[in-house]
Amino acid sequence: MNLRRTAAMSRKEFTQVRRDPYSLIVVLFLPLVQILLLGYGARLDANHIPVYVLDQEGSQDSQALLKAFQASPYFDVIKAVDNYHALVRAIDADQCKLGIVIPWDFSERLADAGRTSVQAIVDGTDDNSAQLAEGYAQAVVATYASNVQLDWFARYGLSQQATTPLSVDYRTWFNEDLESKNFIIPGTVALVMALMGALLSSLTIAREWERGTMEQLIATPVTALEIMVGKLVPYLAIGLADATLCAVFAVGWFGVPFRGGSGAFFLATTLFLIVILGIGYMISVATKSQLGASQYALLVTLLPTSMLSGFAFPIDQMPAPIRAITYLVYSRYYVSALKRIFLSSAGISDLVPEVVAMTIYALVIGFFATRAFHKSLQ
Amino acid sequence: MNDVPSIVVDKLVKRFGDFTAVNQVSFQIRSGEIFGLLGPNGSGKSTTIRMLCGLLTPSSGSATVVGLDVARQAEEVRQHIGYMSQKFSLYNDLTAIENLQFFGGLYGVKGRALDERIAWAIKMSGLAGSEQLLTGELSGGWKQRLALGCAVLHRPQVLFLDEATAGVDPLSRRQFWELIHEMSREGVTILVTTHYMDEAEYCNRLALIDQGLIVEMGTPTKIKQTAIKGDLLLVECSPLGGGLAAVKQAPGVLEASVFGAALHVVVSTGRQPLTELPAFLAAHDVRVGRIELISPSLEDAFVSLTGSRALGSESYQ
Numbered sequence: 001m002n003l004r005r006t007a008a009m010s011r012k013e014f015t016q017v018r019r020d021p022y023s024l025i026v027v028l029f030l031p032l033v034q035i036l037l038l039g040y041g042a043r044l045d046a047n048h049i050p051v052y053v054l055d056q057e058g059s060q061d062s063q064a065l066l067k068a069f070q071a072s073p074y075f076d077v078i079k080a081v082d083n084y085h086a087l088v089r090a091i092d093a094d095q096c097k098l099g100i101v102i103p104w105d106f107s108e109r110l111a112d113a114g115r116t117s118v119q120a121i122v123d124g125t126d127d128n129s130a131q132l133a134e135g136y137a138q139a140v141v142a143t144y145a146s147n148v149q150l151d152w153f154a155r156y157g158l159s160q161q162a163t164t165p166l167s168v169d170y171r172t173w174f175n176e177d178l179e180s181k182n183f184i185i186p187g188t189v190a191l192v193m194a195l196m197g198a199l200l201s202s203l204t205i206a207r208e209w210e211r212g213t214m215e216q217l218i219a220t221p222v223t224a225l226e227i228m229v230g231k232l233v234p235y236l237a238i239g240l241a242d243a244t245l246c247a248v249f250a251v252g253w254f255g256v257p258f259r260g261g262s263g264a265f266f267l268a269t270t271l272f273l274i275v276i277l278g279i280g281y282m283i284s285v286a287t288k289s290q291l292g293a294s295q296y297a298l299l300v301t302l303l304p305t306s307m308l309s310g311f312a313f314p315i316d317q318m319p320a321p322i323r324a325i326t327y328l329v330y331s332r333y334y335v336s337a338l339k340r341i342f343l344s345s346a347g348i349s350d351l352v353p354e355v356v357a358m359t360i361y362a363l364v365i366g367f368f369a370t371r372a373f374h375k376s377l378q
Numbered sequence: 379m380n381d382v383p384s385i386v387v388d389k390l391v392k393r394f395g396d397f398t399a400v401n402q403v404s405f406q407i408r409s410g411e412i413f414g415l416l417g418p419n420g421s422g423k424s425t426t427i428r429m430l431c432g433l434l435t436p437s438s439g440s441a442t443v444v445g446l447d448v449a450r451q452a453e454e455v456r457q458h459i460g461y462m463s464q465k466f467s468l469y470n471d472l473t474a475i476e477n478l479q480f481f482g483g484l485y486g487v488k489g490r491a492l493d494e495r496i497a498w499a500i501k502m503s504g505l506a507g508s509e510q511l512l513t514g515e516l517s518g519g520w521k522q523r524l525a526l527g528c529a530v531l532h533r534p535q536v537l538f539l540d541e542a543t544a545g546v547d548p549l550s551r552r553q554f555w556e557l558i559h560e561m562s563r564e565g566v567t568i569l570v571t572t573h574y575m576d577e578a579e580y581c582n583r584l585a586l587i588d589q590g591l592i593v594e595m596g597t598p599t600k601i602k603q604t605a606i607k608g609d610l611l612l613v614e615c616s617p618l619g620g621g622l623a624a625v626k627q628a629p630g631v632l633e634a635s636v637f638g639a640a641l642h643v644v645v646s647t648g649r650q651p652l653t654e655l656p657a658f659l660a661a662h663d664v665r666v667g668r669i670e671l672i673s674p675s676l677e678d679a680f681v682s683l684t685g686s687r688a689l690g691s692e693s694y695q
């Protein structure tokens with residue numbers, strides 16, 4: 001690979017982005033709009049969810065749990081009812097979004113095995129907020145349960161390692177203040193990278209064909225590899241700049257913590273961008289049309305990233321077959337890495353599975369991308 | 379000009395499916411020669427050039443450019459050639475200077491040499507003072523000369539120009555051909571394609587190509603002399619269609635066809651057509667206006683050789 005030719009290619013590509021209003025919108029506004037929308041969206045539907053409760057036990061423990069719900073900014077315990085029917089009617093009548101049933105043996109089982117079973121009845125008409133409500137309810141219960149368990153450990157003088165702690169989803173574990181924005185916003189970076197990377201890279205080759213510049217280009221000594229690398233490097237740089245912008249915005253505007261290492265952040269983002277840009281590039285080679293390419297690219301990057309990556313819909317709540325599919329979705333690893341980098345203090349060494357998975361993807365996609373384009377008019 | 383062939387084309391064939399676009403084409407071009415491929419649209423000119431630039435793989439036959447095989451050494455070939463494609467497309471969203479820098483970078487021209495070549499290209503294309511304009515804002519003639527500049531920044535030994543003057547005003551075309559001749563004098567081998575007959579006259583040698591086949595090759599003068607086997611007459615008459623039908627029956631007439639608003643008629647030498655023809659046509663109810671002996675143009679040669687309709691030098695596209 002000749003560096004001078006590659007650099008000439010990169011420079012030209014960058015100048016074209018700079019002069020193209022569409023690309024500029026994608027580069028400059030899309031990330032901010034996206035993070036604002038999702039950040040505020042997450043806030044709005046998470047606040048003050050109306051809750052009815054049916055406390056079948058009426059013990060100190062059950063009252064303590066209800067207090068935990070009441071204390072959370074996400075729930076308003078409006079009313080206690082004394083039978084199941086009243087609870088179901090209230091949900092049907094849309095008087096509440098969530099009904100909580102505390103069983104008659106709640107404190108017994110809590111003391112016995114440290115395992116709680118609280119029934120949550122959710123108004124399923126609005127899928128998204130139902131899922132959120134369910135997620136928060138779980139988190140409240142889990143936090144409460146772990147507090148109980150810690151008490152219990154203290155009381156019986158057991159070391160914490162001696163028993164399996166409650167299985168709590170790490171997202172709530174680290175997202176200890178239970179803020180939905182903390183859960184949503186780190187994953188938004190993945191969404192922005194997928195959207196931006198796919199939109200821009202899918203234009204690269206198609207634009208040359210559509211504007212009739214391809215023939216002139218491939219008649220020069222520049223190689224297919226130099227074309228690919230030269231074209232994608234500017235988008236990698238732009239992507240990293242946008243990711244930084246998103247992170248700064250997440251922290252500065254929304255107050256999301258950033259506890260992990262920035263090295264891990266850039267490594268994970270680079271690997272993810274290589275995959276996204278490689279896919280967009282291959283699609284651009286295959287379709288030769290800018291419009292077609294950008295549509296296909298969004299389909300294969302944005303869709304899995306928004307649906308199957310765990311960005312908004314928790315993977316552990318998906319049906320088993322879909323959960324299995326998510327292991328094939330490259331964005332899953334990036335979203336997982338992002339959440340851990342933002343919310344826990346994960347560095348590169350804590351992210352080995354994610355980094356390995358993404359490296360494999362980057363290598364495979366990169367391998368096929370370098371072979372996708374041939375300098376021929378055939 | 380010397381006698382070392384710079385381009386050797388041997389029985390080159392290109393098929394698209396079962397359609398043969400280029401059929402057993404052979405020719406040789408010497409260093410410093412300006413060689414023209416002349417033929418109507420769809421005759422296979424661009425396909426031939428694309429094979430020589432390594433952009434299309436020949437179906438059969440072979441070709442070398444500066445001694446390199448175009449099929450097997452395409453990448454090496456590209457180091458030595460300049461190419462202006464049919465729709466000489468530069469990047470409209472880059473400035474003139476950015477286009478030059480880009481192609482300079484791709485051809486590996488660097489440092490002082492690049493600065494010098496860019497200065498030369500700006501001067502040559504008459505763009506001094508407009509270097510910072512976006513290429514999309516330049517007129518056709520400027521764009522075309524800029525494209526030529528981009529194609530020869532690396533001082534290639536061979537230059538391929540595919541319909542390089544299409545859609546450019548006559549003055550720009552003349553300037554362009556002066557540049558071509560200058561490069562030829564410096565030893566650059568130049569292959570041009572055109573369907574403009576007047577342009578073909580600027581070439582040292584020509585190949586007339588029709589439906590993928592070369593029908594004649596030689597200097598423009600020789601082609602015109604040998605293609606027309608007789609005397610050529612211009613006949614203005616009315617009605618034109620009736621005149622054509624009638625004149626084909628006249629004694630001594632070998633060929634006749636419509637050229638613009640008149641007929642071109644070939645008669646065997648040694649006859650007295652200027653007196654015989656008007657009498658014959660009058661007897662067939664055709665009124666004759668002007669009638670005179672003319673010297674054949676390349677277009678006459680082409681029509682005569684292929685039996686096809688005229689290229690219609692300006693309007694044909």
Ligand SMILES: Nc1ncnc2c1ncn2[C@@H]1O[C@H](COP(=O)(O)OP(=O)(O)O)[C@@H](O)[C@H]1O
Pocket residue numbers: 394399417418419420421422423424425426
């Ligand atoms: N890629 C292709 N696939 C199929 N047919 C083609 C292709 N390129 C050119 N042709 C056909 O080959 C013939 C010659 O085309 P071309 O070489 O462009 O002619 P010219 O340059 O003389 O106008 C035309 O009939 C054209 O339609």
Ligand SMILES: [Mg+2]
Pocket residue numbers: 420423424425464540541
């Ligand atoms: Mg052509």
